[in-house]
Amino acid sequence: xxxxxxxxxxxxxxxxxxxxxxxxxxxxxxxxxxxxxxxxxxxxxxxxxxxxxxxxxxxxxxxxxxxxxxxxxxxxxxxxxxxxxxxxxxxxxxxxxxxxxxxxxxxxxxxxxxxxxxxxxxxxxxxxxxxxx
Amino acid sequence: xxxxxxxxxxxxxxxxxxxxxxxxxxxxxxxxxxxxxxxxxxxxxxxxxxxxxxxxxxxxxxxxxxxxxxxxxxxxxxxxxxxxxxxxxxxxxxxxxxxxxxxxxxxxxxxxxxxxxxxxxxxxxxxxxxxxxxxxxxxxxxxxxxxxxxxxxxxxxxxxxxxxxxxxxxxxxxxxxxxxxxxxxxxxxxxxxxxxxxxxxxxxxxxxxxxxxxxxxxxxxxx
Numbered sequence: 001x002x003x004x005x006x007x008x009x010x011x012x013x014x015x016x017x018x019x020x021x022x023x024x025x026x027x028x029x030x031x032x033x034x035x036x037x038x039x040x041x042x043x044x045x046x047x048x049x050x051x052x053x054x055x056x057x058x059x060x061x062x063x064x065x066x067x068x069x070x071x072x073x074x075x076x077x078x079x080x081x082x083x084x085x086x087x088x089x090x091x092x093x094x095x096x097x098x099x100x101x102x103x104x105x106x107x108x109x110x111x112x113x114x115x116x117x118x119x120x121x122x123x124x125x126x127x128x129x130x131x132x133x
Numbered sequence: 134x135x136x137x138x139x140x141x142x143x144x145x146x147x148x149x150x151x152x153x154x155x156x157x158x159x160x161x162x163x164x165x166x167x168x169x170x171x172x173x174x175x176x177x178x179x180x181x182x183x184x185x186x187x188x189x190x191x192x193x194x195x196x197x198x199x200x201x202x203x204x205x206x207x208x209x210x211x212x213x214x215x216x217x218x219x220x221x222x223x224x225x226x227x228x229x230x231x232x233x234x235x236x237x238x239x240x241x242x243x244x245x246x247x248x249x250x251x252x253x254x255x256x257x258x259x260x261x262x263x264x265x266x267x268x269x270x271x272x273x274x275x276x277x278x279x280x281x282x283x284x285x286x287x288x289x290x291x292x293x294x295x296x297x298x299x300x301x302x303x304x305x306x307x308x309x310x311x312x313x314x315x316x317x318x319x320x321x322x323x324x325x326x327x328x329x330x331x332x333x334x335x336x337x338x339x340x341x342x343x344x345x346x347x348x349x350x351x352x353x354x355x356x
Contacts, residue, residue: 053210055236077186080217081210084244103188107214110221 001025004066006052006082007073011098011118013038015070020045027061052082064090071097076104083113134158137194139185139215140205140231141168148203149178160194186214188222196223203229209237216246269346281339282310285349287331292351299323304344307337 001024005016008030016028017040026045029052030036036047050057052073063069069086071079076099083097099105099115108115134157138145141163149159149172159178162185163169169182183190185204196202202219204212212230219225230246232238235253242249269285287294293301298309298321312319313332319325327333337345 054234055240075210077208077210077214081213084213085240088244089240101187104186104218107188107218107221111217 001067002027002062002065003068003070004061004063004086005029006069006071006079007098008032008035008038008047009072009074010038012070012072013043015072016045017042029057029061053078055085058082058085058090063092066090066092068092068094068096071095073098074100076100080104080108080111080113083108084111087113134201135195135199136160136201136203137162137191137196137199137219137225138203138205139163139212140203140207141165145205146172146175148205149176153177160199162190162194186211186218188218191215191218191223196225199223199225201225201227201229203231205231207233209233209241213237213241213244213246217244220245269350279339281337281342283335283337283342283346284313285333285335285346287327287329287333287349289329290351291327291329291349293327293349294329296327297323298325298327301327301348303348304337304341307335307341307345310334310336 003019003024003026005012005026005028008016008028012028016026020026021042027048028045029048029050031049031051033049039047048057048061052058063086069083069092071082073079079097079099083095086092086095096114096116097108099108099117100119102117102120105115105117136152136157137160138149139162145161149161152159160181161172161178162181162183164182164184166182169180172178173180179194181190181194185191185206196219202216202225204215206212209232212232216228216230219228227248228246229248229250230241232241232249232251233253235251238249238251238254269283275282309321311334312321312325314328333349335345
């Protein structure tokens with residue numbers, strides 16, 4: 001599988017390392033060169049330096065060939081825009097976006113973008129830990 | 134008419150003032166507290182300090198009752214999301230998004246934001262067509278810029294001076310609506326002659342606006 005990851009922060013790089021270790025083809029985009037320091041020796045994919053809200057960068061990453069696109073930047077609106085471009089313009093069937101503000105999740109659903117919300121997930125985990133103990 | 138403007142800088146300030154003079158009710162959203170305080174002193178607008186792409190902030194600004202949302206931030210992704218939020222969540226009938234990167238113009242349109250303003254495209258097309266901007270005023274976009282109305286002053290160097298309108302080769306999909314000659318308003322016919330000092334009101338499609346200016350003023354005119 002070719003998986004395109006946008007954002008090489010803590011989450012993006014973790015995912016990239018993990019998927020790469022599993023033998024998937026991974027390309028990671030970040031606009032900061034230093035972000036790629038988060039990648040470990042397990043990572044065998046490619047890195048691309050640039051702003052993924054620029055269409056040309058997505059083209060350079062051969063987004064049209066991607067099986068999965070994951071937008072993991074720390075900016076909800078950037079993730080939303082990239083996810084929409086991947087889905088609506090390039091017709092990528094599996095697109096995931098990270099969204100921090102739970103209030104925005106509803107709109108993402110209306111736009112039919114699958115989301116992962118770290119805030120909601122943490123709260124659920126906290127609650128589970130509290131009530132299970 | 135209730136308008137919400139998201140963004141900052143002089144454009145937002147003067148736009149808000151213009152809307153005021155038309156009697157509109159204006160709300161402005163900006164993240165910067167200092168900017169908000171300055172605006173609050175200068176304008177009688179409803180100023181909200183916060184992130185315009187946060188549904189709660191947009192609601193505070195009166196998005197549920199708004200007729201128009203104009204997203205003018207320097208970040209295209211924010212403008213896109215704000216307009217989508219306004220349309221999907223708050224049913225705002227009209228939204229405008231500024232795009233800073235001209236490539237995003239067609240992308241936004243493809244993503245359903247139909248009213249896209251690209252200042253880069255507008256300015257660069259004017260420069261490309263070597264248009265003498267000095268002689269052109271009141272560039273007024275109608276219907277989200279699908280038609281533009283502009284006033285062109287015919288000067289001494291204009292290649293059309295002394296010509297009748299029927300001899301002037303205007304591009305298709307453009308007409309000269311009226312001529313203001315000193316105090317008089319002339320509704321032109323094919324036999325109307327163009328004179329120096331005439332203010333010509335041209336109605337054009339945005340694509341051939343530059344061409345119309347070239348015909349009326351000459352392509353090298355001050356360009």
